[in-house]
Amino acid sequence: MTATTSKPNFVLMGPPGCGKGTFCFYMTKQKGYHQICLGDIIRYHKKNNTDIGKSIAAKGGFVDDELAFGIIEQEVKDAVKSNRPFIVDGFPRTVPAYEFLNKVFQDLSIESTLTFIYFDIDDASCINRIDKRQVCFDCSAVFNSTTRIPKKELTCDHCGGKLDVRDGDDVAATVKRLAFYRENTEPLVETAKRKFKVIRIDATAPVEDCLKTYELLT
Numbered sequence: 228m229t230a231t232t233s234k235p236n237f238v239l240m241g242p243p244g245c246g247k248g249t250f251c252f253y254m255t256k257q258k259g260y261h262q263i264c265l266g267d268i269i270r271y272h273k274k275n276n277t278d279i280g281k282s283i284a285a286k287g288g289f290v291d292d293e294l295a296f297g298i299i300e301q302e303v304k305d306a307v308k309s310n311r312p313f314i315v316d317g318f319p320r321t322v323p324a325y326e327f328l329n330k331v332f333q334d335l336s337i338e339s340t341l342t343f344i345y346f347d348i349d350d351a352s353c354i355n356r357i358d359k360r361q362v363c364f365d366c367s368a369v370f371n372s373t374t375r376i377p378k379k380e381l382t383c384d385h386c387g388g389k390l391d392v393r394d395g396d397d398v399a400a401t402v403k404r405l406a407f408y409r410e411n412t413e414p415l416v417e418t419a420k421r422k423f424k425v426i427r428i429d430a431t432a433p434v435e436d437c438l439k440t441y442e443l444l445t
């Protein structure tokens with residue numbers, strides 16, 4: 228690996244279905260990034276029934292801020308310690324979470340290494356994508372049953388893992404998540420601009436165009 232320390236670290240801001248997963252897949256596989264995805268970490272703990280998984284189950288599946296913030300802080304610290312460029316995905320979603328993350332960056336003196344990526348996309352496009360989304364549970368590759376069809380049905384092109392629909396990837400749940408995002412998360416883009424470099428991506432563009440943009444980021 229060469230000069231990984233000079234690579235920017237990323238925070239992703241975008242609604243469900245905007246292409247954050249594809250961005251992470253590309254950056255982790257092609258550019259050596261470490262992905263810090265709160266949703267994936269929580270899913271891992273639930274699936275493997277770890278102590279954290281058990282405490283989430285005891286609260287009826289609810290993940291409180293204390294737990295979520297603690298996980299993110301540890302992951303960021305570990306990435307910095309091991310000198311790996313990282314991507315924070317799916318966090319922050321609220322003002323307190325943004326402020327917390329900001330403080331973590333401040334304490335580590337890495338604010339200047341951060342670039343926020345704002346995936347700009349309309350609700351209808353997100354709903355359309357999520358409705359047809361299939362995800363590899365082994366390597367996190369993202370497929371779509373109409374636009375990015377896997378070569379073999381329900382099988383990952385990259386690792387041969389099984390493709391499935393993620394929990395909560397139905398239209399009703401997506402509409403709720405979008406409303407939450409527009410109200411609570413999207414305004415944080417303007418807040419981030421005051422302090423961090425923010426890059427807007429036209430997330431309605433075809434994936435090939437998005438990948439060309441990503442190539443230029445590092």
Ligand SMILES: [Zn+2]
Binds near residue numbers: 363366383385386387
């Ligand atoms: Zn896979």
